[in-house]
Amino acid sequence: xxxxxxxxxxxxxxxxxxxxxxxxxxxxxxxxxxxxxxxxxxxxxxxxxxxxxxxxxxxxxxxxxxxxxxxxxxxxxxxxxxxxxxxxxxxxxxxxxxxxxxxxxxxxxxxxxxxxxxxxxxxxxxxxxxxxxxxxxxxxxxxxxxxxxxxxxxxxxxxxxxxxxxxxxxxxxxxxxxxxxxxxxxxxxxxxxxxxxxxxxxxxxxxxxxxxxxxxxxxxxxxxxxxxxxxxxxxxxxxxxxxxxxxxxxxxxxxxxxxxxxxxxxxxxxxxxxxxxxxxxxxxxxxxxxxxxxxxxxxxxxxxxxxxxxxxxxxxxxxxxxxxxxxxxxxxxxxxxxxxxxxxxxxxxxxxxxxxxxxxxxxxxxxxxxxxxxxxxxxxxxxxxxxx
Amino acid sequence: xxxxxxxxxxxxxxxxxxxxxxxxxxxxxxxxxxxxxxxxxxxxxxxxxxxxxxxxxxxxxxxxxxxxxxxxxxxxxxxxxxxxxxxxxxxxxxxxxxxxxxxxxxxxxxxxxxxxxxxxxxxxxxxxxxxxxxxxxxxxxxxxxxxxxxxxxxxxxxxxxxxxxxxxxxxxxxxxxxxxxxxxxxxxxxxxxxxxxxxxxxxxxxxxxxxxxxxxxxxxxxxxxxxxxxxxxxxxxxxxxxxxxxxxxxxxxxxxxxxxxxxxxxxxxxxxxxxxxxxxxxxxxxxxxxxxxxxxxxxxxxxxxxxxxxxxxxxxxxxxxxxxxxxxxxxxxxxxxxxxxxxxxxxxxxxxxxxxxxxxxxxxxxxxxxxxxxxxxxxxxxxxxxxx
Numbered sequence: 001x002x003x004x005x006x007x008x009x010x011x012x013x014x015x016x017x018x019x020x021x022x023x024x025x026x027x028x029x030x031x032x033x034x035x036x037x038x039x040x041x042x043x044x045x046x047x048x049x050x051x052x053x054x055x056x057x058x059x060x061x062x063x064x065x066x067x068x069x070x071x072x073x074x075x076x077x078x079x080x081x082x083x084x085x086x087x088x089x090x091x092x093x094x095x096x097x098x099x100x101x102x103x104x105x106x107x108x109x110x111x112x113x114x115x116x117x118x119x120x121x122x123x124x125x126x127x128x129x130x131x132x133x134x135x136x137x138x139x140x141x142x143x144x145x146x147x148x149x150x151x152x153x154x155x156x157x158x159x160x161x162x163x164x165x166x167x168x169x170x171x172x173x174x175x176x177x178x179x180x181x182x183x184x185x186x187x188x189x190x191x192x193x194x195x196x197x198x199x200x201x202x203x204x205x206x207x208x209x210x211x212x213x214x215x216x217x218x219x220x221x222x223x224x225x226x227x228x229x230x231x232x233x234x235x236x237x238x239x240x241x242x243x244x245x246x247x248x249x250x251x252x253x254x255x256x257x258x259x260x261x262x263x264x265x266x267x268x269x270x271x272x273x274x275x276x277x278x279x280x281x282x283x284x285x286x287x288x289x290x291x292x293x294x295x296x297x298x299x300x301x302x303x304x305x306x307x308x309x310x311x312x313x314x315x316x317x318x319x320x321x322x323x324x325x326x327x328x329x330x331x332x333x334x335x336x337x338x339x340x341x342x343x344x345x346x347x348x349x350x351x352x353x354x355x356x357x358x359x360x361x362x363x364x365x366x367x368x369x370x371x372x373x374x375x376x377x378x379x380x381x382x383x384x385x386x387x388x
Numbered sequence: 389x390x391x392x393x394x395x396x397x398x399x400x401x402x403x404x405x406x407x408x409x410x411x412x413x414x415x416x417x418x419x420x421x422x423x424x425x426x427x428x429x430x431x432x433x434x435x436x437x438x439x440x441x442x443x444x445x446x447x448x449x450x451x452x453x454x455x456x457x458x459x460x461x462x463x464x465x466x467x468x469x470x471x472x473x474x475x476x477x478x479x480x481x482x483x484x485x486x487x488x489x490x491x492x493x494x495x496x497x498x499x500x501x502x503x504x505x506x507x508x509x510x511x512x513x514x515x516x517x518x519x520x521x522x523x524x525x526x527x528x529x530x531x532x533x534x535x536x537x538x539x540x541x542x543x544x545x546x547x548x549x550x551x552x553x554x555x556x557x558x559x560x561x562x563x564x565x566x567x568x569x570x571x572x573x574x575x576x577x578x579x580x581x582x583x584x585x586x587x588x589x590x591x592x593x594x595x596x597x598x599x600x601x602x603x604x605x606x607x608x609x610x611x612x613x614x615x616x617x618x619x620x621x622x623x624x625x626x627x628x629x630x631x632x633x634x635x636x637x638x639x640x641x642x643x644x645x646x647x648x649x650x651x652x653x654x655x656x657x658x659x660x661x662x663x664x665x666x667x668x669x670x671x672x673x674x675x676x677x678x679x680x681x682x683x684x685x686x687x688x689x690x691x692x693x694x695x696x697x698x699x700x701x702x703x704x705x706x707x708x709x710x711x712x713x714x715x716x717x718x719x720x721x722x723x724x725x726x727x728x729x730x731x732x733x734x735x736x737x738x739x740x741x742x743x744x745x746x747x748x749x750x751x752x753x754x755x756x757x758x759x760x761x762x763x764x765x766x767x768x769x770x771x772x773x774x775x776x
Contacts, residue, residue: 048703049699049702049703050702050703050708050710051698051699051701051702051710051713051726052702052710078695080695080698080699081694081695081698081723081726081727081728082727082728083711083725083726083727085727086727115695116693116694116695116696116698116699117694117695117698117723117727117728117732118728221699222695222698222699222702291679293681293763293767297767297768297772298772300768300772301772303772305504306469306505307466307468307469307503307504307505307610308504310439310468310469310504310505310610311437311439311468311504311609311610313439314437314438314439314440314610315436315437315438320438322438322439322440323471325439335469335505337471338439338469338471339469339470339471339473339474339505340469340470340505340506344505375681375768375772376768377765377768377769379681379685379768380685380688380763380764380765380767380768381765384685384686384688384689384691384763
């Protein structure tokens with residue numbers, strides 16, 4: 001199997017990774033991705049949480065003009081909820097990167113992930129930036145993907161090939177995943193030529209269909225960031241449709257990897273809702289079900305307890321006919337007209353993938369799709385011993 | 389310690405309990421509470437879930453005229469999502485009670501709790517009703533409280549004494565607890581004289597302040613029912629304020645018992661939100677925090693991870709100043725102006741009770757209070773092996 005190059009797969013992007021000592025584990029914890037041009041167009045999507053980490057503020061400002069030349073990453077510390085000192089530290093970090101590699105601070109974005117509420121160890125960060133700046137190469141994508149991991153168990157990379165151009169990327173994220181992103185960092189790079197507007201359109205559409213349908217625990221991080229950079233090094237300008245398709249495929253690929261590696265996951269659950277008035281109502285119902293702990297525990301136990309599906313969707317903000325709800329597990333009917341179907345208790349849910357389809361019975365055209373996971377002992381284990 | 393009489397504490401109420409064989413465990417699983425008059429005024433509060441169990445439909449109809457003479461209970465089977473057969477079974481059960489003790493079917497309510505989507509074993513139910521009708525006594529409150537338990541580990545009863553009158557009751561509920569009640573059944577009885585309107589006012593106000601602030605897992609049952617019956621046997625007509633106070637105290641007592649016995653609970657968490665525009669916004673924030681699995685796992689781990697509090701409330705539908713949020717654990721400040729307070733990581737949360745207070749920093753008058761629990765291994769264990 002060929003090793004993916006991820007964020008350095010596209011021409012004209014270099015990267016570096018290092019161990020700065022931010023993580024107590026001694027694993028790599030800083031990375032830098034640099035766009036060598038000739039173009040520096042970029043787009044970003046950020047957390048909708050009102051409590052926003054300092055690096056998100058810095059990155060939003062850097063991306064405001066649709067131009068970006070580098071992104072600094074660290075894991076092990078989220079630099080969130082650190083007040084004005086946190087903002088100053090994030091700005092100092094991008095300024096140090098800019099100085100080291102000859103850019104303006106406003107051309108550098110920052111992404112952090114890890115514990116909230118601890119100040120960044122700036123001496124270590126500064127030393128890390130010095131090392132990163134001196135070791136940029138065009139094949140460090142895999143090392144960068146490893147350096148942004150927290151409780152991730154595997155690196156997450158993607159590569160898509162267009163007609164004469166390439167789109168690559170890396171991502172991380174294992175918990176706090178909710179429709180408005182996750183403790184999720186994604187960086188996509190392409191050597192296609194594309195305007196900031198084209199990138200923004202492609203990225204927003206892809207996020208809506210991929211990361212925003214991923215709901216592990218209803219929690220939304222303060223640090224979520226997805227960045228897409230394009231340098232035109234291939235000399236090819238794909239159509240908007242071609243760009244949209246490549247970005248969507250890359251995001252879907254990373255979303256699949258994120259779901260598979262979600263904290264404590266033993267089941268990957270895909271929820272489809274049909275038969276309500278609008279897509280928005282269907283999405284409300286899908287999210288309500290995907291966040292219902294009793295339903296998620298039943299999935300962990302491979303238990304075809306369809307009654308919990310009805311109890312959950314019955315609370316959703318969606319039109320439904322309470323007497324005509326149907327539920328299918330792995331395409332087998334388990335509930336029809338809101339009553340149990342023959343053999344419903346014997347449906348086999350022992351596999352790692354479970355499809356749940358619910359028809360809310362109004363005959364309306366609304367549909368929606370959400371990915372979630374089960375609620376397992378490991379989820380509790382991992383998340384009850386995080387900061388201590 | 390004197391044994392509480394619970395639902396038979398007030399004069400003129402009798403009860404019975406029996407083992408009908410609905411529960412595979414062989415424990416008692418049916419109960420009957422009968423009001424002997426002279427008055428038969430009553431009020432009820434029911435689940436807001438749109439998927440409604442058959443006994444809830446029957447009880448709503450029975451209570452429509454503010455009159456009620458008896459309530460039939462069964463555990464082990466929710467009689468929910470059983471279609472028209474479920475409705476017919478619930479009607480047949482109350483008709484059988486009515487026939488046995490000389491009432492009209494419309495004078496009898498029904499409450500069921502247990503697995504969703506299984507038909508009631510009507511032969512066993514009928515035999516159970518025969519036994520219950522023949523064994524009514526004025527001191528069977530404790531037995532009735534035991535017969536409505538599912539995964540409850542203890543009976544839940546209350547008794548409040550007014551000036552010459554008594555209010556008693558029983559309750560059950562351990563999971564699926566959310567602001568619009570729970571898999572929660574509560575029956576309150578009083579020998580005070582009170583109109584249906586006075587009872588309704590007292591009960592709705594008390595539910596809003598007690599059961600509706602209890603949020604274990606954001607799930608809301610199809611069967612939730614709270615019934616209050618008054619027979620005037622004491623000859624005393626309390627003022628509305630006196631009635632309100634007694635009903636509130638009884639509901640608060642049962643809510644405390646429900647929270648303490650919630651599935652897998654190792655921590656009782658009280659959440660207070662302040663400093664937002666309105667009480668409604670404060671309640672939104674309190675519920676968002678109370679349902680956040682990452683926060684609940686941190687509580688299980690006795691981990692003062694206040695960053696998760698900020699990440700959770702940041703997603704709530706409430707006005708806040710993201711730079712001025714304060715968090716207190718057990719009255720100790722752990723976060724001020726959205727940054728960590730000195731010693732925040734050392735706060736001791738090892739006790740079973742944790743108070744969490746969050747000021748959203750707008751200076752507004754909105755406040756709200758919600759009770760929740762931690763998310764523990766036992767919660768996952770209990771709820772992943774429920775129906776199988």
